[in-house]
Amino acid sequence: xxxxxxxxxxxxxxxxxxxxxxxxxxxxxxxxxxxxxxxxxxxxxxxxxxxxxxxxxxxxxxxxxxxxxxxxxxxxxxxxxxxxxxxxxxxxxxxxxxxxxxxxxxxxxxxxxxxxxxxxxxxxxxxxxxxxxxxxxxxxxxxxxxxxxxxxxxxxxxxxxxxxxxxxxxxxxxxxxxxxxxxxxxxxxxxxxxxxxxxxxxxxxxxxxxxxxxxxxxxxxxxxxxxxxxxxxxxxxxxxxxxxxxxxxxxxxxxxxxxxxxxxxxxxxxxxxxxxxxxxxxxxxxxxxxxxxxxxxxxxxxxxxxxxxxxxxxxxxxxxxxxxxxxxxxxxxxxxxxxxxxxxxxxxxxxxxxxxxxxxxxxxxxxxxxxxxxxxxxxxxxxxxxxxxxxxxxxxxxxxxxxxxxxxxxxxxxxxxxxxxxxxxxxxxxxxxxxxxxxxxxxxxxxxxxxxxxxxxxxxxxxxxxxxxxxxxxxxxxxxxxxxxxxxxxxxxxxxxxxxxxxxxxxxxxxxxxxxxxxxxxxxxxxxxxxxxxxxxxxxxxxxxxxxxxxxxxxxxxxxxxxxxxxxxxxxxxxxxxxxxxxxxxxxxxxxxxxxxxxxxxxxxxx
Numbered sequence: 300x301x302x303x304x305x306x307x308x309x310x311x312x313x314x315x316x317x318x319x320x321x322x323x324x325x326x327x328x329x330x331x332x333x334x335x336x337x338x339x340x341x342x343x344x345x346x347x348x349x350x351x352x353x354x355x356x357x358x359x360x361x362x363x364x365x366x367x368x369x370x371x372x373x374x375x376x377x378x379x380x381x382x383x384x385x386x387x388x389x390x391x392x393x394x395x396x397x398x399x400x401x402x403x404x405x406x407x408x409x410x411x412x413x414x415x416x417x418x419x420x421x422x423x424x425x426x427x428x429x430x431x432x433x434x435x436x437x438x439x440x441x442x443x444x445x446x447x448x449x450x451x452x453x454x455x456x457x458x459x460x461x462x463x464x465x466x467x468x469x470x471x472x473x474x475x476x477x478x479x480x481x482x483x484x485x486x487x488x489x490x491x492x493x494x495x496x497x498x499x500x501x502x503x504x505x506x507x508x509x510x511x512x513x514x515x516x517x518x519x520x521x522x523x524x525x526x527x528x529x530x531x532x533x534x535x536x537x538x539x540x541x542x543x544x545x546x547x548x549x550x551x552x553x554x555x556x557x558x559x560x561x562x563x564x565x566x567x568x569x570x571x572x573x574x575x576x577x578x579x580x581x582x583x584x585x586x587x588x589x590x591x592x593x594x595x596x597x598x599x600x601x602x603x604x605x606x607x608x609x610x611x612x613x614x615x616x617x618x619x620x621x622x623x624x625x626x627x628x629x630x631x632x633x634x635x636x637x638x639x640x641x642x643x644x645x646x647x648x649x650x651x652x653x654x655x656x657x658x659x660x661x662x663x664x665x666x667x668x669x670x671x672x673x674x675x676x677x678x679x680x681x682x683x684x685x686x687x688x689x690x691x692x693x694x695x696x697x698x699x700x701x702x703x704x705x706x707x708x709x710x711x712x713x714x715x716x717x718x719x720x721x722x723x724x725x726x727x728x729x730x731x732x733x734x735x736x737x738x739x740x741x742x743x744x745x746x747x748x749x750x751x752x753x754x755x756x757x758x759x760x761x762x763x764x765x766x767x768x769x770x771x772x773x774x775x776x777x778x779x780x781x782x783x784x785x786x787x788x789x790x791x792x793x794x795x796x797x798x799x800x801x802x803x804x805x806x807x808x809x810x811x812x813x814x815x816x817x818x819x820x821x822x823x824x825x826x827x828x829x830x831x832x833x834x835x836x837x838x839x840x841x842x843x844x845x846x847x848x849x850x851x852x853x854x855x856x857x858x859x860x861x862x863x864x865x866x867x868x869x870x871x872x873x874x875x876x877x878x879x880x881x882x883x884x885x886x887x888x889x890x891x892x893x894x895x896x897x898x899x900x901x902x903x904x905x906x
Contacts, residue, residue: 316317331637344587347902350428361420363399363439364427364586364628367406367722372432374407381407386424387571394419403594405629408587414492435626439548440657440818442620443583444487444546444726446525448565450559453721455704456564457672458731463763464674466691468567470778474785477568478738482554483596483611484730486547486618488524488577492706492717495548495573496664498555500609502575503587503595513582515595518604522577524548527713534582542711547575547720550617552706553730555735563719567734567777570741574609585597589618590631593642601651612740613641614734617726623654623839623864624661630699636663641740641748643667643733645725646681652768653681654862660685662868665736665752668770669693669728672701675764680725682768684856684871688755689770691760692728695721700898705726735777737851742785753905754784756872772826772872794820796830796903797886803835803897809889814904816881823847823875829855832869842889845873848882858891 335499368375374384382398383408389396399408420438427436453459459468481500490500502522506512514525526543533540551573558569570651576592579583591601598610614635632642646668647656659666659681669680670690676682677694693702702721709718738752746754756772758780804810829845838860843855855871886902 303737306743317693321504327753330609331636331749340549342882361438362411363585363587364411364420364424364436365402365406365407365590365625366409366427366436367404367434367627367630369432369434369651374432375405375704385409388423388430392419392423392426393740394423396423397553401602402587403591404600404627404634406590406627406630435673437586437625440586440620440622440625441583442586442589442618443578444544444579444618449561450556450558450563450565451561452564452704455700456691457701458703459565459567461672464670464672464691464774466567466735466775466777467779468734468777471735471781474781475740476561476570476627477555477734477740477741478570479611480568480571480613480740481574481578481611482568482571482737483556483574483592483614484488484547484551484732485576485578485592485596485614485616486525486550486578486829487544487579488522488547489551489573489575490524490545490548490708490714492548492708494553494706494717495551497557498566498569499551500572500574500610502577503592503604504577505592505595506580506584507588508585511582511584513580517553520605522575524577524714525662526710526713527579527581529581540798543708543713545708545710546579546617546726547577549707549720550615550726550730551575551702551707552736553727554615556706567731568737568741571734571737572609574611584618585619586628587624589616590628593635595629597638597640599634599638611640613643613733613736615730616642616644617724617729619645619647619656619659621649621656623862624657626865628658629661629864629866632658632661632663636748641665641736641751643729643736645729646686648679648724648900649681650679651681652683654683654685654859656681660862660864661749662866665732665755666771667725667729667732669725669772670762670764672773673764674762675767676721676762676766676770676776680728681772682766684769685869686771686777686804686856687752687765687870688732688759688772688774690728690731692725693721693723694905695723695822733778735775738777739784742781746784753828754780756826757905758783758825759826761825773830794903794905796901800901801899803833803888803890803899805890805896806840806893807890809887810899811885811887812899812902814884814886814902816884816906817882819906821880823878823880823906825874825876827873827875828874829871830870830905831855831867831869831886832902833897834900835890835895837892837895838862838864838867838897840890840892840895840899841867841897842891843867843872844887846885846887847875847878848884849878850880868875875906
């Protein structure tokens with residue numbers, strides 16, 4: 300990841316709390332951003348719960364807030380009311396606030412002025428969160444980029460065809476090539492490349508801050524990538540210089556490079572179209588711009604941006620930052636999925652639990668971990684129970700050719716001649732799954748995002764190598780998955796569910812909900828899917844276990860004081876191959892900390 304830039308005017312940009320180093324090839328260190336000082340016991344005793352929660356939400360000084368108002372509040376629809384509210388709350392906090400614009404989700408972007416420190420920002424957030432008409436108030440964080448046909452370089456694409464650790468793509472092409480599907484690549488934009496150009500359709504440049512955009516202007520209809528290079532210390536003290544990454548073009552090539560053109564590489568879904576949406580520039584990109592890109596890509600309306608003529612059926616987000624998924628980002632993703640768009644995100648490259656990163660930790664996304672050429676989890680890849688699936692991301696520690704080969708540009712700063720290069724990262728694994736989703740959606744246009752996720756997981760194969768920490772359902776298998784869903788075929792497995800709501804006591808005893816499974820033979824699968832829908836105001840308080848018919852327990856989610864996001868709406872993958880399928884399965888949920896409440900709405904098993 301790239302940290303926030305240090306600028307002469309000393310504007311305070313919200314940066315990720317930890318700077319990932321592997322989303323871009325060649326970067327091998329992780330830089331920690333400065334953390335706020337710890338208050339004394341006396342200070343803490345005097346702080347209100349709202350202020351404490353606000354302080355936990357801010358890892359660094361911020362320049363803007365994203366404020367969501369509850370339905371029915373005047374500020375939810377009236378810019379004038381939102382502006383007046385910002386002015387009032389600014390006076391209450393002793394700061395100069397101003398309403399900047401309305402995001403595509405309806406949230407308000409509120410400017411905080413200059414030179415606000417972490418405590419100042421926390422005070423402002425506390426003012427908003429104390430208002431019963433406010434649904435959420437979160438910092439506008441900075442994100443960074445997270446690499447058989449007759450194509451002449453196809454032999455370098457082990458990730459598509461090798462038996463051991465490839466994704467078994469060629470066998471899917473006889474069924475689907477992705478025709479009729481548009482993919483939105485939310486990234487650095489696109490630099491012209493002859494091996495991708497025929498599959499590029501109109502996109503948009505969503506970068507509103509000219510210091511980030513580099514191209515000298517704000518939002519416009521030109522998503523061309525001018526380069527995201529920076530000098531030493533320009534993106535933070537001690538951060539070394541970096542050449543331009545052309546990251547979005549590398550991602551686009553993996554998904555939909557033109558194929559059978561006697562040139563370059565083959566795209567996984569080479570019949571699909573790519574809509575490049577530019578949100579990442581010098582030193583990264585803001586949540587607010589990413590939120591609007593998600594909204595627009597999926598067919599939503601964004602003020603000041605023309606209607607999208609190329610609505611995407613799947614979104615690729617090979618980007619991220621540290622910290623739990625915010626309500627602002629989750630709102631945009633949920634709305635996109637409700638419109639029928641599948642959202643696929645990188646797990647992150649910090650060799651850490653993906654639950655500590657966003658958008659990897661968001662609900663209703665497919666979170667992708669990376670594997671190397673041996674089929675083991677790549678050393679840099681994040682892991683954990685929220686990872687849904689693994690895909691080839693490359694591991695160049697042994698050899699450059701063990702990376703992911705795709706389209707690029709030779710320019711170190713500004714665009715030069717087109718080229719190809721090996722990259723590694725969960726950024727490179729994510730477009731493999733996006734390409735697979737495009738193949739699936741082309742083969743069966745009626746598939747919902749939930750059905751797509753289930754099919755990808757249920758048709759995965761066991762990782763041919765090793766994984767510590769949790770790598771999802773296994774290594775995605777393109778041929779098996781596409782064949783399973785083609786022509787209205789099954790997404791795989793039978794689903795058993797319990798939709799009886801159950802309250803979860805605050806800081807209380809565990810509650811259990813049961814599902815009786817019958818009519819099955821043999822044991823449960825090695826990729827048992829456990830879908831959980833829980834409403835909760837601080838999901839880090841929750842511990843969730845699956846209890847097998849014989850009483851064996853499988854931990855789905857542990858508690859975490861750093862996971863402050865709302866709700867659990869996701870699917871966990873469990874190796875239950877040692878358990879008899881038939882019998883009574885239970886979901887056990889416990890809230891282990893005070894002050895937040897929740898409800899288990901429903902859960903399901905697919906086996």
